[in-house]
Amino acid sequence: MSADNFIPKPYSHSIENGSVSVQAPSNIALVKYWGKYGEQLPQNASVSFTLSECRTETTLHFEKISRSENFNFEVYLDGKREESFEPKIQKFFERVEKYVPFLKEYKFKIETKNTFPHSSGIASSASGMSALAVCLVQLENQLLGVNLSTALDETRESQLNKASFLARLGSGSASRSIEGPLVVWGVHPEIEGSSNLFGVKYPDAVHENFSNYQDTILLVDKGEKQVSSTVGHDLMHDHPYSAERFKEANNNLAKLKTIFKEGDLSAFIEIVESEALQLHAMMMASKPYFILMKPNTLEIINNIWDFRRETGSEVCFTLDAGANVHVLYPVSEKERVQKFIVEQLAVFCKNGEYIHDQCGLGARLIS
Known part of the structure; x- marks a missing residue:
């Protein structure tokens, strides 16, 4: 086509x-x-x-x-x-x-x-x-x-x-x-x-483990990004690691096929968090280089890792091209993870703000 x-x-x-x-x-x-x-x-x-x-x-x-x-x-x-x-x-x-x-x-x-x-x-x-x-x-x-x-x-x-x-x-x-x-x-x-x-x-x-998956967006920074996504994309043209990055992304998507089918949440976490950090690593290795994460972004990531290690939770994080953190978790853990967010992560958000969300079905007409 x-x-x-x-x-x-x-x-x-x-x-x-x-x-x-x-x-x-x-x-x-x-x-x-x-x-x-x-x-x-x-x-x-x-x-x-x-x-x-x-x-x-x-x-x-x-x-x-x-x-x-x-x-x-x-x-x-x-x-x-x-x-x-x-x-x-x-x-x-x-x-x-x-x-x-x-x-x-x-x-x-x-x-x-x-x-x-x-x-x-x-x-x-x-x-x-x-x-x-x-x-x-x-x-x-x-x-x-x-x-x-x-x-x-x-x-x-x-x-x-x-x-x-x-x-x-x-x-x-x-x-x-x-x-x-x-x-x-x-x-x-x-x-x-x-x-x-x-x-x-x-x-x-897609395994039932991924049904109604939850996403709480932690609003770490509400200001305008210092480098726009458009500029960031353009910096990939002459990036020293871009070819390997594109290959790695496609390899990770191939691995997710098996993960989605089998419901392996541990393997899902490994790929999703790696992808988030690779995205920001490419920004930091660009010429000119830049950093969109904030100190509180890292505080949240470390707290999620500690919580997962201590409790055996399947919670994980991902990032977009900015400082905010998307906290991903299966619906079976909704109550426990949202309690963790309120008690330990909200303090790192701008004005304590976060948004609870979940997977949806896309665009639709409004009557």
């Missing part, structure tokens, strides 16, 4: 105005994507847990206009115009116009809000871009006269793939927020149907 497969047929319907509302979650990668090429394509395959509570809710209002030379849109966050978001949406529209060619025929009002605190340090690009991408696909369905409630499974799958494809062009990790609870993005020889163009629901057997 190539990107040209996502260029639509001529539209058969005309829609004057309306709106569509979608909620889409964030996700947390277990095997990390860090380094890209071309137009938002990953250097290695990644796999993530789709979250449930940390999500973006977006309403796309649209009104037909005479075709314009420019995109006509405004972005509102929590009811207030947010012009600082608009350059990113402008760039996104430029990238996807070929695949949703109606963009310059409508005036858009994009209303969005997050269920997690603004400036919490949780990346909203994955949830935000995936929500907007699903809105665009839903509008295109109306223009094509597609009724997904009666469509064949093949049509539904193609719609999900297109939403993920579009989301990827806004934020690479957004490609993994369309479905859940486990999503793979990037070609991998052992993952059937995997693609660099879009994320796919993990297709193989």
